[in-house]
Amino acid sequence: MASIEAQNRNGxxxxxxxxxxxxxxxQLQGALLRPGDAAYGEARQVWNGLIDRYPALIARCANTADVARAIQFARAHHLPIAVRGGGHNVAGTGTVDGGLVIDLSPMKAIEVDPxxxxxxxxxxxxxxxxxxATQAFGLATPGGVVSDTGIAGLTLGGGFGWLRRKYGLSCDNLIGAEMVTASGxxxxxxETENPELLWALRGGGGNFGVVTSFExxxxxxxxxxxxxFVLYPGELAVPALRFFRETMASAPDELSSFAILQRVPAAEPFPETWHHKQTVIFMSVYSGSVDKGERVVQPLRQFATPIAxxxxxxxxxxxxxxxxxxYPRGARYYWKSTYLDSLNDEVIERLVAQAExxxxxxxxxxxxxxxxxVARLGEGASFRGRGAPYHLGIxxxxxDPAGDDANVAWARSVHADLRRFSGSGQYFNFPGFHEEGDSALRQSFGDAYDRLAAVKARYDPDNIFRLNANIKPAV
Ligand SMILES: Cc1cc2nc3c(=O)[nH]c(=O)nc-3n(C[C@H](O)[C@H](O)[C@H](O)COP(=O)(O)OP(=O)(O)OC[C@H]3O[C@@H](n4cnc5c(N)ncnc54)[C@H](O)[C@@H]3O)c2cc1C
Known part of the structure; x- marks a missing residue:
């Protein structure tokens, strides 16, 4: 009898x-892709070129019914399930060797009610x-800072973007969802229908089912x-970060900012003499009026003579x-994170040394x-880590694949070095490979962990949605 090779949930x-x-x-309205199909090669890949997995099947779902059928098929055949929205997760949880990918990328409907x-x-x-779609009406909800990231994974895990200090995280503005549970x-x-599930979806990740629509x-x-968007010479990194700390202490909520340590890209419009050299970048978006924003960001532009x-x-x-x-598709990414209790001089000194x-x-x-x-909201959300004044994305x-080991080792060493300055754990949308497992989740979710585990037990008691920042179902 003809067959397709797969793997069960025990490997x-x-x-x-x-x-x-x-x-x-x-049964599907969307396409079911198998190894050998013309579209399979591209469909098996996620954003991160470091991830190279071969699912047995990829269900490109066209609607909620397709999602329910896919879950039922995976259950009946004991297949591991990977759920994919935008495919950006750097841990590669949007794909799985030998299992079923439930790919929502064809599900693109958007309705805006102005x-x-x-x-x-x-x-x-x-x-x-x-x-x-929302800007057509002069409206927006807080998202991420890269436009091709999926709304699904980003929202369910939290969602940091340019509107965060004014309007909170993406998950704080999730007011409704439709979800297919583990039983299909x-x-x-x-707020009025299954409010405990809404609370869990606001930060608890993809643990509870497949969310087919977000409101x-x-x-x-x-x-x-x-x-x-100002670049300063790397030799000014220490005073620049101190200046950033002092300026941010009185920043209005409309201003959401980063300070970024990196090397100057070898590209236009950056002056060639600076290419590959260390830089510190101030990057902010002011979400109120442009006139006021121009005045508010002026100090960030006048700290010193900029490179650009x-x-x-x-x-x-x-x-x-x-x-x-x-962030081109197919490049290699390994990201970790830690909240920072302060940006004190010791933290600054470690950041600058690690960037170099x-x-x-x-x-x-x-x-x-x-x-x-970010700090004020959160009453109705399971997301934790709001108290810290800074978050460090590593x-x-x-x-080049030859650089895999060295680059992963660098990110891990920065994480090991800097996490001692954090009392509130890490952000699981920048999860490395989830290598710290349950202990990191318990530390970061704190008092929310057991409540999330109870919601998990209700909607996914057998933990079939486990390729994620995995909350184990309460017994
Ligand atoms: C280039 C880039 C830029 C980024 N920028 C930001 C940023 O500005 N702010 C920020 O906060 N994060 C950012 N991230 C991190 C991002 O939040 C996570 O990678 C997130 O997981 C991406 O969501 P996705 O739907 O694209 O990913 P996917 O890989 O498709 O999904 C990730 C996980 O989310 C869950 N999931 C996805 N869809 C569903 C669904 N429909 N129902 C249930 N569970 C689902 C699954 O567990 C899945 O494994 C960025 C990542 C990249 C690669």
């Missing part, structure tokens, strides 16, 4: 009867698409915002795309200024 090799697979494919200032978007939407049942979550609260933003100052007013949708070309040690010119240490609405980014 044992199994054979899937092709008749059963054909029947499953015929009167109630809400938007509903399906699970395959990416931020660029949602921003375009469709449930809705809102967001929207705010007036743009169409233009003021952007500060690319600041100016721009469309919000442009600001949302500013980093896109720095990065093996790749593309790697960055990103100091995200938090506070504002991004090893490179292209």
């Amino acid at each position: 044992q090799r199994i054979a899937l009867d092709t008749r059963a697979v054909d029947e499953f494919g015929a 009167v109630s200032r809400t938007a509903r978007a399906e699970g395959g939407v990416i931020w660029g698409e949602l921003d375009r 049942t469709v449930v809705r979550a809102s 967001y609260r929207l705010f007036p933003v743009g169409p233009e915002v003021m952007v500060a 100052d690319l600041s100016g007013p721009m469309l919000y949708v442009e600001a949302q795309r500013l980093f896109d070309e720095d 040690a990065a093996p790749s010119d593309h790697s960055t240490l990103d100091v995200w200024h938090m506070g504002g609405a 991004e090893a980014n490179w292209t």
